[in-house]
Amino acid sequence: MDSYNDSVYEKEIKELKETFNSGKTKEESWRRNQLKNLLSLLVEKEEDIFTALKQDLGKHYVESFRDEVGPLIKSVNYALKGLKKWMSSKKADLPLAAFPATAELVPEPLGTVLIISSWNFPFGLSLEPLIGAIAAGNTVVIKPSELAPASSSVLAELIDTYLDREAIKVIQGGVSVGEQLVQQKWDKILFTGSAAVARKVMTAAAKNLTPVVLELGGKCPAIVDSLSSSWDIQMAIKRILAAKFGTCAGQACIAIDYILVEKKFSSTLVEHLKAVIQSMFGDNPKESSSIARIINKSHFTRLRNLLNEPMVEASIVHGGSLDEDNLFIEPTLLVDPPLKAGIMTEEIFGPLLPIITLEKIEDSIDFIKSRPRALAVYAFTKNEMLKKKLSSDVSSGSLVFNDAIIQYVADSLPFGGIGECGFGRYHGKFSFDAFSHEKTVVRRNYLVDFWFRYPPWNQQKMQIFKSAYRFDYLGVVLVVLGFNKS
Known part of the structure; x- marks a missing residue:
């Protein structure tokens, strides 16, 4: 049950706005202290985080550290190192006709902001934007996903214990809580989730002219060229499978959604994929602790329905077993399922990997361009001409050659989408910018x-x-x- 109501929201938000108006969150000392406390939370309570992620998603503690705790520690340290510079004003040029005058851009916090996170990386998708919001000097509400209840509860408890409760709050609850929260007046909303919910968030935000950042999903393709050496092939296969089955069992917005490959290379690719799946997850992946579980029965049913569509089951070349009681779906490979089937038109968000064969690898460009723009495009190739064409002709949130997902953990790179996979960006300094306003300050005299x-x-x-x-x-x-x- 949702434990909050409008009067409570108003009280909580009023307190946050009063805290912001007091000016204390604008002080560098406050921002730095909160970031250090967040770092302490991550280091001292990593076992609590691991336990919650195991309960919600069946994640192995190594995967939890690799994908959530570790990157967050790195991001906090990155923010602490850059904070003073980020907060500093920047000189701006003026036309000579304005002489004598000077100008600068002064970053200032937006105010009180709302972060709505998703269930697949419940700590990372809550705390990564929080790092930027704190660094920028805002007061914050985090609304974690109710679909990861253990993580939501731990997050609320730890933030209340370690951070300034007058400035940073976690409000738990289900859909109705989220709907009521977005109706409030915020200075910015950052939402991570599905496009369907994002439309509702934008509609509510528009009533108050609240700016939004939307981090959504999409179908991220991987182009696999006919690599020449066995070393290159093996390395590519490992990176593909780690970015699919080894990352929350494919329940990630930047996970590889499908593969594009030349027909003449497809059987070789499938055999390599099968062999590496076996080496990663054993002869019986169901017994492996290295692959996460599906978040709930609703999502399990959705994935099962994708496999049960006409002609889709016939395209399975590996895997396909399901265990609803344990919310387990075996890593599954499919070759040339119908392009109009749900598995090729909807974001999969699970351990199902379609392989689409093409006459020549260059056809992959037109294939990708014929579909909605992707959050990420991955290309495993040494073909410099193909790389050049992909860079110039294909629009996507990011483009990565010969690896996958590594762009997400780079603090120096912005993370964000384009088109239906979202807009706005964050990570590192870009998170600070997302929650800041650069105020123009011009100074002139009377001479x-x-x-x-x-x-x-x-x-x-x-x-x-x-x-x-x-x-x-x-x-x-x-x-x-x-x-x-x-």
């Missing part, structure tokens, strides 16, 4: 004034303006020569 700025207008003033705007240096000369004219 010089420009007589031609003021009415009454005449042709002489028109000529001066034309010269000033066309040739900035000439405008300054004219100003210097004529500033004292009436």
Whole structure:
């Protein structure tokens, strides 16, 4: 049951806004202290986090550290190192005609912001944007997903214990809580989830003209070229499978959704995939602790229905076994399922991997362009011409050659989508920017004034303006020569 109501929201949000208006979150010392406390939370309570992720998703503690705790520790340290520079103003150029004047861009926090996170990486998708929101000096509400209840509960308890409860709060609850929260007046909302829910978030946010960042999903393709050496093939296969079955069992927005490969190479690819799946998850993957479980029965049923569509089951070449009681789906490979089937039109978000065969690998570009833009495109190739064409012709949130998902853990790179896979970006300094406003500050004195700025207008003033705007240096000369004219 949802434990909050409108009056409680209003009280919580009012307290956050009062805290922000007090000015304390704007101080570097407050921001730095909160980031250090968050770092302590991650280091001291990693076992609690591992336990919650095991309960919710069946994640192995190594996967939990690799994908959530570890990247968060790195991100906090990155923010602590860069905080002073991020907070500093930046000088900006002015046209010479504005002499004498100076200008700067001053980052300031937006105010009170809402972070709505998803269930598949419940700590990472809550705390990664929180790092940027704190660094920027905001007060924050986090609404974690009710579909990962153990993680949501631990997150709420730890944030209340380690961070400033007057400035940072976790509000738990289901769909109705989320719906009520987005109706409130926020200074920004960052939402991670499905496109269907994102539309509802945007509709609610529009009523208050609240800006939003949407981190959504999509079908991320992997192009696999006919690599020449066995080393290259093996390395590519390991990276593909780690980015699919080894990352929350494929329940990730940037997981590989399907593979594009030439027909002549497809059987070789399938055999390599089978062999590496066996080496990663054993002869009976159901007994492996290295593959996560499906989040709940609803999602399990959705994935089973994808496999049960006409002609889809016939395309299975490996795996396909399901255990509803344990929410387990075996890593499954399919070759050329119908392109109009759900498995090729909906985001899979699970351990099912279709392989689509093409006459030549260059056809992959048109195939990808014929579909909605992807959050990420992965290409395993040494073909420099293909790389160049992909870079110039294919629009996506990110493009990675010869690996997958590594872009997500790079603090120096922005993470975000385009089109239906979302808009806005965060990570590292980009998270700070997402929750900041760069205020323009211009300073001028009374020493010089420009007589031609003021009415009454005449042709002489028109000529001066034309010269000033066309040739900035000439405008300054004219100003210097004529500033004292009436």
